[in-house]
Amino acid sequence: MATNNFSDENKLGQGGFGPVYKGKLSTGQEIAVKRLKIMSGHGIEQFKNEVTVISKLQHRNLVKLLGYCIHGEDRILVYEYLPNGSLDSFIFDTTKRAVLDWRRRSSIIEGIAQGLLYLHKYSRLKIIHRDLKTSNVLLDNDLNPKISDFGTARIFGDDESRANTLRVVGTYGYMSPEYAMNGIISEKSDVYSFGVMMLEIISGKKNTTFNDTDDHLNLVGHVWDLWKEGRVSDIADPSFGETIAMHEISRYVQVGLLCGEENAADRPTMSDVISMLNGTLVSLRVPYRPAFSAATGGRNNDNLVRNAEPCSNNTVTISDLEAR
Template sequence: MLGKLLTTGLAQLYRNGNIITSQKTRNGDGGNTTALIIGITVSAGVLLLGLIAYVVWKRKAMQNKGKIGKKGPHERSQDFLLNEVVISSKKEFSAESQPDELELPLFDFDTIATATDNFSDEKKLGQGGFGCVYMGRLVEGQEIAVKRLSKNSGQGTEEFKNEVRLIARLQHRNLVRLLGCCIEMDEKMLVYEYMEHRSLDSVLFNKARSSLLNWQRRFNIICGTARGLLYLHQDSRFRIIHRDLKASNILLDGEMNPKISDFGMARIFGGDQTEANTKRVVGTYGYMSPEYAMDGLFSAKSDVFSFGVLVLEVVSGKKNRGFYHSNSELNLLGHAWRLWKEGKGMDLIDSAVGDSYNAQEVLRCIQVGLLCVQERAEDRPSMSTVVLMLNSETATMPQPKTPGFCLGRRSTLETDSSNSKQDESCTVNQVTVTMLDAR
């Protein structure tokens, strides 16, 4: 800027010099003095104006720089998403991760607080390992579900980022839809579509509500969850391992259609990657596969194991964790395995289903569930095979082998003291394996 002004001034001096020279030729020495004074005055004026303009421009630039350094909460939220969440490294998401593919709305805190009556207890839908979930209604009438991460928890930030990165890029009828998020000050919230019947466990394991799930609805929940999991493992743009599939993470809409939720623990696999190892075992008691709980080894077959547990829970209406038959200390998997071997598989079905059910579908679901929870990962079917077996009455199905399950009234998986008081429905994040006896 200053260089341009100086150049203009020098050009003016050059032109004035030419005027002086020409006037000297025409008018003699008498006109030289007048022309020289005029030239110097004009040039000095141009340089002075240029200097003033430069000072004004520099001052405005400094003021703008100070404003940029003092961003408001909403601007910081956008930076958080664009720099750390939405725009991900090419190494992790390859060429498919283009920032313009994501249009994730940012809600301000006041909007969410108004929608949830300032997070009142009456609006609380449930509570998990990282905070509470609230029902809300936006001013335009749309119902939403808000997951609010606990500010006192040292965990959850990475899970929050992970869920935004993943679920914002996934579209399937059996996956819950993320509508937006809110990041202001210490608040981190995810905004989902509202599911009228909440989570599967709130209906399935509730004596007063379990009768809402007749056999046809239970079968549709099993098949819909299988399709959603197949999409994650095979048909989505990224191969995704959920790692925390359970009844509380299956949400039900107004027509009891299932939608998989909570991708905070999920991991993306590369195109040729089949398994991975972690020192930080995450998941929920009763749903974790033996190889994952013992060695931290997870793969698509880990999700298959969790799905098998879920199938047997849907059929029986009983939780695997905490279930013990009256005459033994078997958990649900052990109980189902014993009934299957004795040819009494139909005894597993929940009495709340009533008499209206297809016996062949029930037995097929039990067999699929037992195939999915086999002890060895390589013996378990893939989700594509599971979907085929569930939807075909003529598909050839192998006989299941011994499931991987724990015996004893006390779980052989123990948490550290910081997690020992967590509710059984919560996700655990640190697991110390002492012993796992599978038979």
């Protein structure tokens, strides 16, 4: 009834596990309804995982699960409705991106970081998201970010810091090298994804579809070369204009590159990331070449930018809000 029998007019998008609809309860509350396709054990597994994980989480930067339905073959998840949709629908849209000026984008980056820190350190369960990307970040009425889609999340024990899996799930371009190639999961897997997202938010360019004339494999490699040459203004989204503080953007780019380093041990924790973003850590380490960039190898191949000035001030996509 809330979705008018799952009418096409109320359809918000179609993801790998089924469509998402807008609905309205009899109380007048607007909701988002995810109707899972139970075509395999993965659909049921995703449903159980999402209910188990997100029902125990409460944070202003995480989407709220209001309830779920099981009826016959139907498996339905009911979320709070966020009218502004996904972050990717803004930053990769030539018109809507102008709404997100630098102040708003930096606030979104910090909000996502706070949500991740909660998942990794302060929630009742220690959660590794495993599919963090711009289409899995939703925006509320005030354009505050909320991390969504916990169907592939992994619950860790209090004394567990990493795990191995034979089933690698996520999205090409956002997966850390140790996870994509060896199935190693840790907090640093999410940190890598966060770093890629940061660079996308700053530049307005998408990592997985990026191409240029310099044969960079992705956006991260492109940003790396510009940053080491001191060309931060060429990294920033042109829609920012010329009145922004370039030193602040340079700091954010540097943090994004630190998060995207090849070796997990070299990446900061989310606690460190937040300290870097708010300026508590004044001097930042110079990043090594990021993983999956145009050149092969990482820190062991003389990829440190030794003359740079530190700032002082794939597998298939598993997402149900992909086409929001």
